[in-house]
Amino acid sequence: MNHADNKPEIGLDPENWDDFKTLGHQLIDDMVEYLKNIGDGPAWQPIPQEVKEEFQKAVPHQPANIFEIYDEFKKNIMPYHGGNIHPAYYAWVQGTGTPMGAFADLLAGIMNANVTIGDQSAMYVDKQVINWCKQLMNYPAEGSGMLVSGGSIANITALIVARNTVIANCKTKGVYVAEGKLTAYCSSETHNCVNKAAEVIGIGSEQLRKIPVNENFEIDVDALEASLRDDKTNGLVPFCIIGNAGTVNTGAIDPLDKLLAIARNENIWLHIDGAFGALAKLVPAYSEKLKAIEQADSVAFDLHKWMYMQYEVGCVLFKDAATHRAAFANAVNYLTAHDRGIAGGPETLSNYGMELSRGFKALKVWMSLKEHGVDKYAAMIAQNIDQAFYLGEQVKQHPELELLAAVNMNVACYRYNPGNLDNDQLNILNKELLMRMQERGIAVPSNTLQHGKYAIRAAITNHRTRRMHLDQMVAATIEIGRELIKEHEAKLFKFDFLTSK
Ligand SMILES: *Cc1c(COP(=O)(O)O)cnc(C)c1O
Numbered sequence: 001m002n003h004a005d006n007k008p009e010i011g012l013d014p015e016n017w018d019d020f021k022t023l024g025h026q027l028i029d030d031m032v033e034y035l036k037n038i039g040d041g042p043a044w045q046p047i048p049q050e051v052k053e054e055f056q057k058a059v060p061h062q063p064a065n066i067f068e069i070y071d072e073f074k075k076n077i078m079p080y081h082g083g084n085i086h087p088a089y090y091a092w093v094q095g096t097g098t099p100m101g102a103f104a105d106l107l108a109g110i111m112n113a114n115v116t117i118g119d120q121s122a123m124y125v126d127k128q129v130i131n132w133c134k135q136l137m138n139y140p141a142e143g144s145g146m147l148v149s150g151g152s153i154a155n156i157t158a159l160i161v162a163r164n165t166v167i168a169n170c171k172t173k174g175v176y177v178a179e180g181k182l183t184a185y186c187s188s189e190t191h192n193c194v195n196k197a198a199e200v201i202g203i204g205s206e207q208l209r210k211i212p213v214n215e216n217f218e219i220d221v222d223a224l225e226a227s228l229r230d231d232k233t234n235g236l237v238p239f240c241i242i243g244n245a246g247t248v249n250t251g252a253i254d255p256l257d258k259l260l261a262i263a264r265n266e267n268i269w270l271h272i273d274g275a276f277g278a279l280a281k282l283v284p285a286y287s288e289k290l291k292a293i294e295q296a297d298s299v300a301f302d303l304h305k306w307m308y309m310q311y312e313v314g315c316v317l318f319k320d321a322a323t324h325r326a327a328f329a330n331a332v333n334y335l336t337a338h339d340r341g342i343a344g345g346p347e348t349l350s351n352y353g354m355e356l357s358r359g360f361k362a363l364k365v366w367m368s369l370k371e372h373g374v375d376k377y378a379a380m381i382a383q384n385i386d387q388a389f390y391l392g393e394q395v396k397q398h399p400e401l402e403l404l405a406a407v408n409m410n411v412a413c414y415r416y417n418p419g420n421l422d423n424d425q426l427n428i429l430n431k432e433l434l435m436r437m438q439e440r441g442i443a444v445p446s447n448t449l450q451h452g453k454y455a456i457r458a459a460i461t462n463h464r465t466r467r468m469h470l471d472q473m474v475a476a477t478i479e480i481g482r483e484l485i486k487e488h489e490a491k492l493f494k495f496d497f498l499t500s501k
Pocket residue numbers: 093149150151152153191193246247248273274275276302314
């Protein structure tokens with residue numbers, strides 16, 4: 001093969017830049033209108049079968065027209081969003097994103113910065129954003145941190161550093177150097193990603209002790225102390241406690257100050273999973289309860305949840321920059337810094353986490369914090385908390401509804417309960433009710449089980465939600481609940497449990 005023949009050379013830029021510009025203007029116009037009116041459409045809609053089939057087609061080998069690709073996006077992709085950009089969405093814990101955040105992602109895409117190495121602006125923006133994150137948490141300025149894809153990776157990153165710091169030589173020799181099985185502790189309400197973290201750092205999920213919770217779903221401190229005592233007696237090696245600042249089910253906050261005292265006493269690591277709840281620290285009424293975050297060895301939180309920023313962006317902070325670095329740094333000859341030139345920039349960020357290539361997620365954080373300022377976020381988070389309490393009140397006021405856990409932050413769990421059904425029946429009824437509410441596009445809460453009770457669960461991390469949307473969800477719960485009871489009485493809708501009684 002001749003590599004120097006006179007074949008015309010090719011590239012991937014638009015063949016016609018004017019067309020590209022026309023498309024750009026068109027899509028900005030369309031998307032701005034779409035977002036402006038997002039509340040007028042359904043909160044969610046099922047994806048029709050024929051649309052799902054579009055996604056089965058094989059990889060294209062020939063080029064397509066950019067306007068046609070965009071039309072396909074508008075027809076088959078955009079309408080079937082997950083709902084979290086809609087004001088009536090409260091499922092799982094998902095952020096809304098902002099219009100400016102979307103522009104930031106577009107601009108980041110244009111720069112296409114690989115934010116891992118080099119004397120380029122994005123490296124400095126990333127660093128500044130980490131400093132801002134420390135300031136949000138009132139974390140020591142000399143601490144370090146990393147922007148990652150989300151809470152899951154933030155928690156894993158923290159546990160890697162915890163393991164390598166508490167257990168000398170673990171980085172090179174593995175977990176085998178410990179004098180017994182490494183053991184970590186958290187409440188039974190802890191997010192599943194911490195379980196996965198225990199699996200990937202090599203201690204195994206059986207060595208993650210799930211300590212029972214009290215009636216408020218907070219870790220039982222006495223049980224934690226007993227477990228630590230037992231494990232040490234049996235030759236195990238405790239190395240880390242993971243506290244929750246806002247559990248995924250109910251938003252419960254563990255007694256973090258007590259966990260801190262225990263960790264200090266035991267000389268082990270305290271990590272806090274504050275995926276969404278840590279941000280409540282910005283709200284004066286919660287800052288005291290979350291104060292121990294400032295002392296924790298590490299804290300994980302998401303900016304794409306309760307800071308309403310575009311997916312993906314999460315953050316992990318470390319009290320001690322040196323042990324953070326020691327856990328990941330490796331001398332690699334192609335990454336060495338120079339005095340000048342592109343390699344004259346800051347130290348490679350690959351010394352602070354698992355990733356080498358990284359996108360410019362810092363830009364949306366930087367632009368969003370500038371656009372709104374921290375005080376606006378604090379007020380926004382406080383508003384979501386007020387809304388969850390408001391929802392709890394509406395539920396309590398209606399005799400056919402039952403609040404399943406006291407609201408303590410931004411999560412409310414309730415069910416339709418007309419009073420004459422047993423728990424199994426209520427579980428079936430509420431599951432059907434929830435699916436109908438979602439399919440009708442009225443509102444999108446999610447579900448959980450609380451002490452065996454199927455709960456309709458609203459976690460409000462949505463800056464578009466207004467009380468009116470919560471009123472609509474409450475009204476729809478009652479309406480669909482009554483409808484299901486009628487259908488059951490008319491034997492139209494078969495609840496297995498209901499009909500068997
Ligand atoms: C969402 C969540 C996580 C996981 O975060 P991702 O950003 O989804 O990876 C961890 N812990 C809690 C409490 C969460 O709510």
